[in-house]
Amino acid sequence: MGKTFKRPEALSEMDSHYCPGCTHGVAHRLVAEVIDELGIRGRTVGIAPVGCAVLAYNYFTFDFQEAAHGRAPAMATGIKRVRPDLVVFTYQGDGDLASIGMGEIIHAANRGEKFTTVFINNAVYGMTGGQMAPTTMPGQRTTTSPFGRDVKDVGMPIKVAELLSALQTPAYITRQSVIKPKYIVKAKKAIKTAFEYQLEGRCFSFVELVSTCPTNWGFTPVEAVKWAEETLLSYYTLGEIKTPEQAEGGSDAK
Amino acid sequence: MGKILMKGNEAIGEAAIRAGCLNYFAYPITPQSEVAEYLSHRMPEVGGLFLQGESEVAVGYMIFGAAGCGERVFTTSSSPGVSLMSEAISYIAAAQCPAVFVNIMRGGPGLGGILPSQADYFQATKGGGHGDYRMLVMAPASVQEAAEMVMMAFPLAEKYRNPVMILGDGLIGQMMEPVEFPEHLKSEPTNKDEWATNGMDTRKSSRRNLVKSLFLDPVKLNENNLILKEKYERMKREEIRYEAYNIDSDYNILIVSYGTMSRVCKTAIDNLKEEGIEVGMIRPQTLFPFPENAVYEAASKKNCAMALSIEMSMGQMVEDVERCVHGKCPVKWYGKCGGEVPTPEEIMDVVRSNLS
Numbered sequence: 001m002g003k004t005f006k007r008p009e010a011l012s013e014m015d016s017h018y019c020p021g022c023t024h025g026v027a028h029r030l031v032a033e034v035i036d037e038l039g040i041r042g043r044t045v046g047i048a049p050v051g052c053a054v055l056a057y058n059y060f061t062f063d064f065q066e067a068a069h070g071r072a073p074a075m076a077t078g079i080k081r082v083r084p085d086l087v088v089f090t091y092q093g094d095g096d097l098a099s100i101g102m103g104e105i106i107h108a109a110n111r112g113e114k115f116t117t118v119f120i121n122n123a124v125y126g127m128t129g130g131q132m133a134p135t136t137m138p139g140q141r142t143t144t145s146p147f148g149r150d151v152k153d154v155g156m157p158i159k160v161a162e163l164l165s166a167l168q169t170p171a172y173i174t175r176q177s178v179i180k181p182k183y184i185v186k187a188k189k190a191i192k193t194a195f196e197y198q199l200e201g202r203c204f205s206f207v208e209l210v211s212t213c214p215t216n217w218g219f220t221p222v223e224a225v226k227w228a229e230e231t232l233l234s235y236y237t238l239g240e241i242k243t244p245e246q247a248e249g250g251s252d253a254k
Numbered sequence: 255m256g257k258i259l260m261k262g263n264e265a266i267g268e269a270a271i272r273a274g275c276l277n278y279f280a281y282p283i284t285p286q287s288e289v290a291e292y293l294s295h296r297m298p299e300v301g302g303l304f305l306q307g308e309s310e311v312a313v314g315y316m317i318f319g320a321a322g323c324g325e326r327v328f329t330t331s332s333s334p335g336v337s338l339m340s341e342a343i344s345y346i347a348a349a350q351c352p353a354v355f356v357n358i359m360r361g362g363p364g365l366g367g368i369l370p371s372q373a374d375y376f377q378a379t380k381g382g383g384h385g386d387y388r389m390l391v392m393a394p395a396s397v398q399e400a401a402e403m404v405m406m407a408f409p410l411a412e413k414y415r416n417p418v419m420i421l422g423d424g425l426i427g428q429m430m431e432p433v434e435f436p437e438h439l440k441s442e443p444t445n446k447d448e449w450a451t452n453g454m455d456t457r458k459s460s461r462r463n464l465v466k467s468l469f470l471d472p473v474k475l476n477e478n479n480l481i482l483k484e485k486y487e488r489m490k491r492e493e494i495r496y497e498a499y500n501i502d503s504d505y506n507i508l509i510v511s512y513g514t515m516s517r518v519c520k521t522a523i524d525n526l527k528e529e530g531i532e533v534g535m536i537r538p539q540t541l542f543p544f545p546e547n548a549v550y551e552a553a554s555k556k557n558c559a560m561a562l563s564i565e566m567s568m569g570q571m572v573e574d575v576e577r578c579v580h581g582k583c584p585v586k587w588y589g590k591c592g593g594e595v596p597t598p599e600e601i602m603d604v605v606r607s608n609l610s
Contacts, residue, residue, distance in 0.1 A: 042455035043453040043456070047319070054468060063452070063454065063463050063464070064462070064464050065323075065466070066464075066466035066468055067315065067319075068341060071314075071315040074307065074311075075318055077305070077319065078316035078321075078322075078323075078327070079319040079323045081316070082303060082320040082323065082325040083323050083452065083453070103308060107307075
């Protein structure tokens with residue numbers, strides 16, 4: 001009968017360094033499967049962030065660049081503008097994209113740069129040991145919010161997908177999750193749609209993936225999924241937030 | 255084609271195109287915004303790319319991305335903007351990508367002023383960004399020289415897989431002078447397939463390329479640094495450029511000066527000659543690598559009693575002059591900052607007072 005489930009060609013054989021219960025592995029795999037299915041491995045360039053996924057390039061088998069913290073959307077702009085035939089994506093965490101890199105992602109989205117961003121939202125800074133992120137929930141304890149995030153002091157967590165969808169330039173903006181199989185199936189479809197928009201040369205595409213970080217949340221992997229479902233998914237709602245058709249239709253309707 | 259009267263900033267933009275660079279990302283900042291304004295209509299004319307980024311930080315990384323996938327690319331900025339690009343420059347050097355940066359210096363530090371200065375010498379030649387890296391730095395003294403140095407910068411950046419900087423000042427950027435773009439300086443990009451992320455299909459290869467600067471293993475990081483260091487040693491052997499002025503005369507004072515400051519000094523030297531006072535000058539055209547031997551030899555001449563570093567700064571190049579002169583004679587600095595340009599008469603006074 002042969003193998004029915006195997007490692008995607010776009011994913012390398014290397015064992016990853018991610019923690020048990022981390023969903024980076026799932027996200028990486030979904031991206032790799034989509035790249036295989038679309039047959040674009042030979043012309044894809046990924047851009048790795050600074051964060052737990054700083055070594056993401058070790059887990060993929062195509063061209064990769066490594067960005068400075070937050071700067072991946074600017075690097076993606078550089079690549080896609082000079083080589084529009086390449087398929088370009090950034091893969092970024094909360095600190096990278098929603099903190100230091102907020103300027104870069106907003107402007108790339110606003111210019112309608114034709115690359116894809118995969119945004120891993122796990123409400124905490126992973127690599128550096130669990131500090132507060134712009135996406136940390138109210139009351140959530142982290143190493144730099146030991147008494148719980150105080151929204152009167154540092155504001156509410158940022159909903160990046162909604163923030164970006166407020167821009168007038170058409171884009172594909174979606175929020176999905178990789179914490180359980182029922183969400184993973186939809187996440188893969190969204191990632192594929194995002195890359196398909198890029199192949200059409202249509203618009204900027206953005207997939208936010210609500211993820212777990214058991215290590216820095218102080219949970220077991222099973223507890224982490226439960227907390228993510230209860231607390232994160234009730235705030236970071238899943239679904240297609242914006243499509244280019246909507247945006248284009250909307251301006252006609254005026 | 256013949257000479258055209260052009261503003262320095264525009265000549266710099268045109269020079270990149272004539273050198274075969276068709277990609278420009280930039281952010282406006284005085285006194286070099288005219289480069290972007292010129293290229294915003296000129297690049298489309300030649301089928302090139304112009305993009306105004308949202309900040310110099312972003313532009314630095316657009317340059318990195320584009321350079322990393324093997325395309326010729328450049329940007330221009332001025333002092334505070336170059337500070338913002340300095341992190342990206344460190345990354346680009348570490349990842350060994352070719353890229354060209356032009357700094358049209360203005361007064362600093364901080365927001366400073368918009369008039370010319372030479373106060374980014376340290377930033378350009380000693381690092382600017384973090385870590386052990388250097389840029390090949392060229393300093394034009396005229397619009398023509400700026401155009402030629404921009405054209406030379408691209409093949410040099412590719413030869414060394416390193417950022418190259420043209421260090422001009424507000425005068426170079428703003429003044430209009432006749433310029434022509436020598437055909438012989440146009441060059442073809444070198445093959446990047448060995449390292450660039452230009453797509454496996456493009457390279458017809460099953461091996462992927464990785465552009466990165468992270469080496470968590472200390473042995474590997476040290477190796478990367480040794481690779482970079484060897485490049486800089488090679489630059490010192492092969493890329494030193496300078497001009498010697500009135501160096502065959504029997505001078506008592508040696509001036510070391512670069513860029514537009516050196517033109518003021520030349521006038522002063524010519525005027526002093528008529529008074530019977532001989533002054534020699536070494537004008538570095540590369541600030542890194544610095545013409546160390548040339549300065550040392552010139553300062554060692556029999557009657558040379560002093561080396562004078564004249565800069566539009568509070569004294570930055572003077573430290574390199576001191577180092578190269580190696581105690582052969584006293585080394586002093588004269589300069590002004592803030593956008594004030596010393597006049598030939600001031601330089602002449604400085605020379606006369608140092609002779610007495």
